[in-house]
Amino acid sequence: MNPQIEKLYRIAQQKERRIIGLMSGTSLDGLDIALCRIGNSGQETTLFLENFISIPYEDTFRQYIREIFAKRQIDQQMLCGLHTYIGKTHGTFINRALKQWNISPPDVDLIASHGQTVFHAPQRLTEQTNFPNSTLQIGDGDHIAQTTGIITLSDFRQKHVAAGGEGAPLAAYGDYLLFTSETENRFLLNIGGISNFTFLPRQGSSLKAYATDLGPGNTMMNQFVFEQFGLEMDENALFAKNGTIDVALLEALLRNPFLDADFPKTTGPELFNLAYLKNAQSVSNTSSLAPEDILATLNKFTAQVIADGIRRVSKDLQHVHIYVSGGGVHNPLLMKNIRKALPSLLVSSFTSLGLNPDAKEACLFALLANETIAGSASTLWQIRDSPAVSMGKISLPY
Template structure:
């Protein structure tokens, strides 16, 4: 029986939207089509600005959500055009899983409203207009995946470890999956004979600080293959200061975002190092991402033998080299070696979460997010009766 879902993801790197069409009717989920659409530099700048308080931000956020959905709809159309030659029609797709664009993530931002009933839920905010996406695509949309976990006292993140377990776990070996987007998150998948279950948490910055510094000093949106960072030398004193950030020593469950690791944070850390060559700072923030991820892996899963890397960071050769150096005895390689290219993993995860909602199955892992219990994640927005996409 057909079991097709579309997953859409736009992450903290703010570079664009990725989408996949996934067939879940086979033993291992199979990506049948993939597509992406970049964000314009103007839109990227607006999304970055909306990560902090600003003038008229509610109005601007609503308009940005509509613009984001326009990009999402383009990606869906591209996926459906690829599906038709495979004999798959839009009516065969059961739902879209659309994450939205995170602009705030404050899971521990508690209020003191006496009418809250003592709830300890913080908040997370993803820009989206799911009703508009359903209208534009003619497909049902599952969205707002994080709120139910937060309402249950969880972090609302990371949500991909359950998918990582379903796709990458190997009963005889302990492995880990590292997603390096704007923020890095780690999933620990123990061998069956090991004690403990799946763990997952945000390590800290992924590409966010590297991209920020690269854009500021080279005009390029990212450091292609890490070559600019590779031309510099790590500044030991600066690296030590960066690694002294208290977040890195927090015990999971933990999650973070641009609310912490942003331009203001980096500027504060650079005090006293202002005269350092820009490429040396780039080398140092690259080392920060590698060291933070490696330290978390060694601290929480020292028996891991293989690290699978996905997200844009998998294409940063210098970052991958630094990860391998920091993890002797661990094979560091792309998720592509296991059948799922790095830029498809997160989008496929949200297709999987949409399917979990459809089947009314929990999408969170309590040990990962810290929620009081398993929760069905997301909300459904029904499609109109007339489809607008091909």
């Protein structure tokens, strides 16, 4: 038997595995590396976050990704090269993190790598029914395995698509196993580039858990401040706070069939981008608004999409608690706008559930790898409208 397969077989039989989860989101800020100890599998899963670091990308790295990110026309040589380059870079970042934590690679069982999403194309966005749902994450797992010497699982979204899903959101599987409550109906709201929630009905409820994207998170605000000021974000909402919401623009932004479509659904910056904003400005005759007013309106738009989505599900429920993670939690005006739109609901930081919110998504990919190696896809059937499949391709290091 191939000794690596034998090793994998041993790892699958351990009571506990040490798994590194990697996440590199749509905000292109850096690579999140979470070293997890994951015990058992399925309903008995336990997860302890041993170490976490977020390694920021250099400007050149970010610029490379921006050249192909969510774009329909790109330089194919760039795409091809970045697939390798990102894999190698992520492998090097892991080696750096392990050195810093004083942990040697053979003491880690597995790596679970999300990769970098460069295009997300469910049929609902492309309207091309002759192609199936599709989504593309790059940063090849073989390069990570080769660079670190650790067995790597990657490219998790493809199996979900192959089994009929849209390839996202995948967080529901881990959220369900780790955070379902006996007493409250939970919304685990994540405000990254795109906003999404996992709805976790309390145990014993006749409702089923599921996750859905809502619409923009930080992506449109980020793209706009980058275009106007060359900045990565409207830090602490400093621009938006000095602006006034334009009601006509807000109404135009809110008019899109995706926002009215039923849950679950997925989207990306392929839809929520500067062209979306420019179109809304054009139909509402607001093309000459000051940047501060546009940011105040985009902030309110983002909050309203999130609040409308949560209200749609929570209106018939009692004992509802929203836990927020993702970078949007640090935007004070966005959080104020969300709270104002949902006055009767309890809103807390995800921190109160005992896991670092910045590490959450990386941990959930570690959990998916654990399920593939040591669990059984059948434990995932409880998620509504999402296929119960084991996910991730396996790269052996030697």
